[in-house]
Each structure stands twice: as structure tokens, then as C-alpha cells.
Amino acid sequence: MSRLLWKTVRASTKCHSFNLLAVPEAISGTSTRSIKRWVAPTIRELNKRKIKYADKLPQVHKRSGFIDWNFNAEIYAFGKRLNENFDLVLLERAFVQRSYVVQEELRLEKLGIEKDDLNLQDNRELADKGLKLAKRYVETYLRYHLPQYPDEGIDAIQNYLLSTEKLAHVSQNLGSKEIILAAEYPPSVESLAQTMLAIVGALEESQKDGNLQRPYNFVRDFICTQLNQVDINEVWKIENPFEVLKQVCAHKNIKNIEPRIIGDLSKNYILACCRIGIYDGDTKKLLGTGFGDTYDNGIETASIDALSKIFGSFNLRPFDYTIAPEHLFGSNEKTRQIAN
Structure with a gap:
């Protein structure tokens, strides 16, 4: 058929x-x-x-090298795309790298012009201010959502969010690649990350009334949102988790913890698997479970599972990316006072 x-x-x-x-x-x-x-x-x-x-491929040309390029218009449009009211002078300085200033100074020196005539400042000062504000907000944001998390874990997640790679990723997707004034093109990862922090610092300096609500919301919307769909238990790599679990349990008056075998499969084969449970030796309460191809690996994963339950990061609810700064820093304290 x-x-x-x-x-x-x-x-x-x-x-x-x-x-x-x-x-x-x-x-x-x-x-x-x-x-x-x-x-x-x-x-x-x-x-x-x-x-x-x-080596024979054609060189990539800057967008700013075309005759229809208008740097001032690009700076103005950049601020409006972000729906922020920047001081245009500060925002322009946020895109100027130190390498570009040095390049312009050498060019003027070859032409016989004094360096003092070059009215150009780099973004290092703005980047330092932006880094301080971003650290302050990210730490408060994490401690609000993870109240039981230890300081080492908070620092690890904060370093993850403020790492050079993450900041460069955010900066490039905001459209700063073509606007950055640097000696190299395309701009390096460090230049992209420094520009991102400088933009935060420029937004902070643009607030004439000293209210930092909009800079805090800017950090929340573009930096803290990088935690979306990220397992924070994978961000903080705990060394010797079983020993850490012993120390944490000792602070909670749990003096005797015991790893026990719950299941053991294919012990003499390549695909060996064992399931380990960690119990409170006194109350017989199960603290955490884990799998591994060996007993040591099973104990390690079970310890990480127990620590995540103790620290409140097990089955964690999604972070609130709409929370106002007043709820983080306290409703009775203005955000401008926090900065001071």
C-alpha cells in the first residue's frame, strides 16, 4: 500500500x-x-x-567619520531616548575617555598649539561618582530582597552586577558605542563600562535639587534588571560548603549535622549516582539534599541546597524591579539624605 x-x-x-x-x-x-x-x-x-x-579585510570606519554626523545632536537624542533630563555638558563629558584627551593633546602639540587651549575633560571623575552611587543602591537593593543572605554573598552578587563585562553589555545596548570618544575603535570593554558609570554620575550631577530618585531608578532599571532569570546560587561560588554549613548551623545552635545516603544507583558503573541528605543529628530534621556521582560531590551539593534554604535563596521569588527608592532606604528618610 x-x-x-x-x-x-x-x-x-x-x-x-x-x-x-x-x-x-x-x-x-x-x-x-x-x-x-x-x-x-x-x-x-x-x-x-x-x-x-x-589582515586584508577593510577597516571598520567610525560612524562619526561620516559627513552627516552631529555629535551634539547625538548627545541630546541619547538623553531623550532614556527619558532623562541630563545636563548636556555633563553628558558630553561622560563619553570622553582619557585616551581621547591624550590623543588630542598630542595632535595639538604637533601643530604647535598649547594644551591649555584644549577645553576637554575626561569622564574619570563622573565614573567614580557613578560607581559610588551604583554600589550604594545595589547593596541596599540586594539587602532588601535578601535579608538573610550573608555579606559575602551580597558582595559576590554586587560584583557580578558591577563587573566590567555586565556594565559594558548594558552600555553597548544603550547605544553608546558610536558616541564614545576614545583613541581606539571599536571601544574596549573597559571604555564601555567606564562610560556607563560616567552616565550614572552625570545623571546624579544633573539633579539640581539633590534628589537622587531618578539616578537610583536608572540603576535599578538598567543594572539591577541584569539579575532577571539568573540563579543567584550560581553567582556566589561557596568554597567548602559543608564546612560553611557547619559554621552556620553552629550559630543556629545546630551542633550535630550528619550526611546520610538516601539513594545509591549504579555504584560500579560509569553513570553512578547517589543522593545524599544532610540531617540534624538531634531532631532528625532534613536540612538539604543533593546528587552526585561520588559521595563527596553529593555532600557538597546537599550542603549548597541546605545553605540556600537557610539563606532564603531557595525557590526565590523574582526581584521587584518597580520598587521606589523610598521603600529601600526607608519611608521616613529622603533619598537625598542617604547620599549625604
Whole structure:
């Protein structure tokens, strides 16, 4: 029956120029390839040529090198895209890297012009201010959502959010790559991260009334949101988790903790797996469970599971990315007083 059906389909394709690949799988009886056979060899050949002729590829030109580039208009549009009222002088300084200032000074020196005539400041001071404000808010934000988390864990998550790679990722996606004034192009990861902090510092300095609500909301919206869909238990790598669990349990008057085997499968095979549970030796209460291919690995994962339950990071609810700074710093204390 299947042979007769296949012959009928082939005959219909010849008579009516019917595309066989368009026949449904239920009729044709075979699956169709979504990617043609020539795609993979073509991509491999292109990659080989790219590596072979890497030095001969045309140089990437800056967007600012085109005649229709307007730096002042780009600075103004950048602030409006973020829906923030920046001081344009401060925002312009936030994009100036130290390498660009040095480059301009050397250029003027070759032309015989004094350096004092160059009215150009880099963004290092703004970046320092932005870093202080971002650290202050991120630490308060994390302690609000993780009240039982230890200081080491808070510092690890804060360093993760304020790392050079994360800040550079946020900065590039905000559209600062083409606006940055630096000696190198494309700008380095460090330049992107420093520019991001300088933007925060410029927004802080732009608040004439001293109210830091908008800078705090800026950090919340663009930096703290990088924790979305991130397991914070993977961010903080605990060394010797079983020893840490002993110390934490000792502070909670749990003096005797015991790892026990709950299950053991395929012990003498490659796919060995054991399930370890950590119990309170006095009350027989289960503190945490974990799996591993060896007993030591099982004890380690069980200790991490127990610590996450104690620290309140097990099955953690999503962070609130709409919370106002007043709720973080206290409703009776203004955010401008926090900065002081």
C-alpha cells in the first residue's frame, strides 16, 4: 500500500510540477531537511577565508567619520531616548575617555598649539561618582530582597552586577558605542563600562535639587534588571560548603549535622549516582539534599541546597524591579539624605 501511494505521489509531481518537499510528512512518509546540504560546507569555507584574509579585510570606519554626523545632536537624542533630563555638558563629558584627551593633546602639540587651549575633560571623575552611587543602591537593593543572605554573598552578587563585562553589555545596548570618544575603535570593554558609570554620575550631577530618585531608578532599571532569570546560587561560588554549613548551623545552635545516603544507583558503573541528605543529628530534621556521582560531590551539593534554604535563596521569588527608592532606604528618610 505504501509503495502504491509513493508511486502515485511521484507521478503527480511529474504531471503538475509539484514540489515534493511541500508534501506533508504524513503523506510522504519521510522527514524533510530544514537546512540544505550546501549550507554547512559554505559556512566552513567562508570561515576559512575569513581567517586567511583577516589582515586584508577593510577597516571598520567610525560612524562619526561620516559627513552627516552631529555629535551634539547625538548627545541630546541619547538623553531623550532614556527619558532623562541630563545636563548636556555633563553628558558630553561622560563619553570622553582619557585616551581621547591624550590623543588630542598630542595632535595639538604637533601643530604647535598649547594644551591649555584644549577645553576637554575626561569622564574619570563622573565614573567614580557613578560607581559610588551604583554600589550604594545595589547593596541596599540586594539587602532588601535578601535579608538573610550573608555579606559575602551580597558582595559576590554586587560584583557580578558591577563587573566590567555586565556594565559594558548594558552600555553597548544603550547605544553608546558610536558616541564614545576614545583613541581606539571599536571601544574596549573597559571604555564601555567606564562610560556607563560616567552616565550614572552625570545623571546624579544633573539633579539640581539633590534628589537622587531618578539616578537610583536608572540603576535599578538598567543594572539591577541584569539579575532577571539568573540563579543567584550560581553567582556566589561557596568554597567548602559543608564546612560553611557547619559554621552556620553552629550559630543556629545546630551542633550535630550528619550526611546520610538516601539513594545509591549504579555504584560500579560509569553513570553512578547517589543522593545524599544532610540531617540534624538531634531532631532528625532534613536540612538539604543533593546528587552526585561520588559521595563527596553529593555532600557538597546537599550542603549548597541546605545553605540556600537557610539563606532564603531557595525557590526565590523574582526581584521587584518597580520598587521606589523610598521603600529601600526607608519611608521616613529622603533619598537625598542617604547620599549625604
